[in-house]
Amino acid sequence: MSLHHETLATLSRKLAAREISAVELAHLYLERIDGNRDLNAFLDVRPDVTLAQARAADARRKAGDAGPLTGLPIAHKDIFVTRDFASTASSRMLEGYMSPFDATVVSNLATAGMVTLGKLNCDEFAMGSSNENSAYGNVLNPWDKSAVPGGSSGGSSAAVAARIAPVATATDTGGSIREPAAFTGVTGTKPTYGRPSRWGMIAFASSLDTAGLMTLSAEDAALVLSAMVGFDPKDSTSVDRPPENFARALTEPLRGRRIGVPKEFFGGGLQPDVEAAVREALGTYQRLGAKLIDISLPNAALGIPVYYVVAPAECSSNLSRFDGVRYGHRARDYGDLTDMIKKSRAEGLGAEPKRRILVGAYVLSHGYYDAYYLKAQQVRRLIADEFRAAFEQCDLIAGPVTTSVAFGFGEKAADPVAMYMSDLYTIPGSLAGIPSMSIPCGFGAHGRPVGLQLMANYFDEARMLGAAHQYQLATDWHARVPAGF
Ligand code: GLN
Numbered sequence: 001m002s003l004h005h006e007t008l009a010t011l012s013r014k015l016a017a018r019e020i021s022a023v024e025l026a027h028l029y030l031e032r033i034d035g036n037r038d039l040n041a042f043l044d045v046r047p048d049v050t051l052a053q054a055r056a057a058d059a060r061r062k063a064g065d066a067g068p069l070t071g072l073p074i075a076h077k078d079i080f081v082t083r084d085f086a087s088t089a090s091s092r093m094l095e096g097y098m099s100p101f102d103a104t105v106v107s108n109l110a111t112a113g114m115v116t117l118g119k120l121n122c123d124e125f126a127m128g129s130s131n132e133n134s135a136y137g138n139v140l141n142p143w144d145k146s147a148v149p150g151g152s153s154g155g156s157s158a159a160v161a162a163r164i165a166p167v168a169t170a171t172d173t174g175g176s177i178r179e180p181a182a183f184t185g186v187t188g189t190k191p192t193y194g195r196p197s198r199w200g201m202i203a204f205a206s207s208l209d210t211a212g213l214m215t216l217s218a219e220d221a222a223l224v225l226s227a228m229v230g231f232d233p234k235d236s237t238s239v240d241r242p243p244e245n246f247a248r249a250l251t252e253p254l255r256g257r258r259i260g261v262p263k264e265f266f267g268g269g270l271q272p273d274v275e276a277a278v279r280e281a282l283g284t285y286q287r288l289g290a291k292l293i294d295i296s297l298p299n300a301a302l303g304i305p306v307y308y309v310v311a312p313a314e315c316s317s318n319l320s321r322f323d324g325v326r327y328g329h330r331a332r333d334y335g336d337l338t339d340m341i342k343k344s345r346a347e348g349l350g351a352e353p354k355r356r357i358l359v360g361a362y363v364l365s366h367g368y369y370d371a372y373y374l375k376a377q378q379v380r381r382l383i384a385d386e387f388r389a390a391f392e393q394c395d396l397i398a399g400p401v402t403t404s405v406a407f408g409f410g411e412k413a414a415d416p417v418a419m420y421m422s423d424l425y426t427i428p429g430s431l432a433g434i435p436s437m438s439i440p441c442g443f444g445a446h447g448r449p450v451g452l453q454l455m456a457n458y459f460d461e462a463r464m465l466g467a468a469h470q471y472q473l474a475t476d477w478h479a480r481v482p483a484g485f
Contacts, residue, residue, distance in 0.1 A: 004032055004163045005481055008072055008220040011166060015061070015071045022061070022071030022115055026054035029073045029117055032164040036485075039140045041149075041159040043078050044085045045118035053115040060113055069227055070113025075165040077156050078119040079126050080106050080211075081200045085116065089202045090134040091124045093328040093348035103200025104232045105169060105211045112227040117165050120155030124350045125319065126171055126204045128152045129179055129422035132413050133352045141184055142482040143448055147406040150180025153214065157184040160214040162485045167215050167224055171201060173208045174307050175401075175426030178438040181214055182451025183406035185440040187468065187478055189213050189221040192458050193433030194239040197232035205314035206237070208307075208430050217478055218439065218468035222247040225461065241459070249466035255289035257467065260394030262297045265425050269403045273444030278400045281441035281452045281471070285398070288474060290467075293394050297386045302379050303427035304420055309363050309376035310431075316360025319353060355416065384432040387455075396467055397455040400425055401438045405448035425453060435461045439468045440477040449477075 003011075003020070014020045030047050050073075057071035081087040081099035088094040102110065110116070123133040131139045131154025139154040141147040142162040149158040153170035157180035160168050170177045172190040181188025189212045196211035203209060211228070215221045225246045232238040261282060266275065286292055324330035324344030331343035349357075363372035390397060403424060412419045429436040435458070438451035452471075456464035472478050 004028060004166070007216045008166050008223060009217070011072055012068050012223070016066070022054040022057035023051065025071065025073055026050050026115055026117070029165060033117065036162055036164050039142065039158050039162055039164070040137050041121055041139050041155040041162070041164065042075070042118045043088060043090065043121050043136055043155070046085060049084045050115060050117055057113045057115055067112055068223060069109070072114050073117050073166060074109060074114045075117040075120050075156070075159055075168045076106055077122050077153055077168065077170050079122060079171050079202050080169060081202065082106055082116070082119065085119045087119070087202070089125045090122050090136055091348065091350065091353070092135045093322045095329065099200070101200065104197035104234065105228055106200065108228050108230065109224070120159055120168055122155055123152035123352070125202065125315070125353050126152040126173055126176055127315070127352045127356060129175070129419050130407070130412065131155065132409065133350060135350055138409060141406050141448070142485055143185060144406070144446055146408055147446070147448055148183065148409060150183035150406060152176040153180045156214045157181055157186055157188065160184070160186045160216065161482060163481065167213060167220060170212055170214050172210050172212055172430065173205050173311060174430045175423035177212045177214065178401050178426045178436060178451065178453060179422055181438040182401035183449065185449030185477070185480060185482070187215045187218055187221055187437065187439050189215070189225065189437040189465070190435060191225060191229055191461050192239070192435045194237050195241070196229045197235045197238055199232055199234040203318040205311040206318060207314060208311060217472055218437070218465045219247065219250060219472070221437070222250060222462070222465045244462065246462050246465055249462040250469045252463070252466045253289060254285065254467060254470050257290040257396065258293050258394040259285055259290045260293050260295035260390050260397040262295050262300065262390070262397060262399055264297050264300045265399035269421070269424065270400060271404045271444070274400050274402065274404060274450050277442030277444060277450040278452055282398060284471060284474060288470060295390045295393060295397065297383070297390060297428060299379060299382045299386055300428040303383060303431055304424060306376045306379045306383070306431060307423070307427045308359070308420060309372050310380065312356040312360035313364050313373050314360070315353070316357045316364065319349070319357055322348060324348070380431045383428055387429070387432045387434055391457040396464060399453050401451035401453040405444040405446065405450060429455050434458055435464055437464060437468060439471060440480070441475070442477055
């Protein structure tokens with residue numbers, strides 16, 4: 001097996017055994033990034049920075065100061081600000097922006113000794129489901145270059161699927177880790193809202209934005225998550241809990257585990273190829289000793305309308321800082337101050353952020369606040385309560401991630417509502433703030449990957465990752481490599 005097909009867990013053992021060095025690994029992945037530029041997964045690569053970090057990691061190991069992550073390469077979604085690489089959120093607004101500091105997620109991983117390969121393409125300000133909203137072009141799906149890689153973390157999913165990065169950070173506001181993970185056949189993990197720090201994560205919708213990972217396995221996700229999350233006093237919504245070893249439940253058997261299957265996730269829109277793969281995966285869980293329980297989340301279907309009130313409302317507020325004064329692009333020619341701000345925003349922002357700012361400003365305006373925003377928050381609470389009630393009956397919830405496999409470029413780009421429907425099954429968990437993930441569970445139409453979604457109760461990531469790991473011990477969908485990579 002080629003080295004770049006190995007999981008992080010294996011690479012970590014090889015580093016510890018001195019079979020490879022961090023510098024060798026950095027060279028390997030930098031070459032792979034260079035050889036697969038047509039994917040357009042990376043926005044900024046600086047080999048000198050990467051190699052300097054790799055040399056420092058090797059020096060740490062030599063000095064006896066290495067941990068399990070020291071020397072392992074990682075790439076970051078361009079939503080996290082970084083000191084050594086440009087941070088753009090895939091927007092013209094922030095073209096070439098150099099942050100004076102690293103996001104907490106980035107600095108936590110750097111402290112553990114991880115080596116940064118560069119920054120990854122995504123939808124502009126993480127708004128989208130196909131990566132077609134990036135100001136820097138589409139990312140291709142390594143399984144089928146005529147298909148989208150999913151969004152908004154499309155660069156992250158494509159990079160890991162193509163094995164040009166062994167792990168990537170990503171963010172999930174309404175599905176942006178799980179949906180692209182499903183579309184590209186990788187493992188995408190979103191922890192409980194508030195566990196990973198939002199400090200230095202360019203804000204989209206603050207009450208939903210959650211950092212997470214794209215990896216080749218659940219075991220890898222557990223390994224990296226343990227170093228990545230933790231209380232951060234700089235983030236007012238950070239949850240103050242002691243550090244946790246997320247690998248602690250990997251070996252727990254599935255016998256007796258109760259898996260809830262929500263009937264609302266198998267309704268009309270679900271395509272038969274996706275349903276077949278997901279049902280097969282549920283059967284595998286049953287064979288492994290888990291018990292399937294029928295559950296109901298009656299208000300889950302309201303997730304999309306609720307999300308498209310709450311998320312634009314928060315985005316209209318968060319994006320007001322991009323005015324050409326405090327942050328971002330400034331128009332070259334303008335009259336007075338108002339004209340300058342108008343022109344700067346008109347030039348710097350793409351169509352989707354503009355659409356959402358308009359919707360957000362509308363639902364927050366006087367007279368509409370109660371009718372839309374307040375109502376949406378009330379339904380959001382109902383959805384969260386339904387999850388709480390469901391977890392009285394079961395330990396985990398499982399179902400599809402998306403209604404279909406990855407779609408083609410342009411197929412939904414002209415119809416925002418069709419695009420918004422991509423997150424039908426991921427948004428309910430986001431609104432509730434529970435941990436959830438996508439694991440590869442087969443292939444559907446055109447040989448494109450299908451994901452199985454696992455959801456767990458608040459702070460129950462370890463058990464969710466354990467259930468994913470047990471499935472990955474019994475199947476090899478996660479180890480399939482797209483042709484040519
Ligand atoms: N696709 C959803 C949206 O466009 C979710 C994005 C995300 O999770 N960042 O808002």
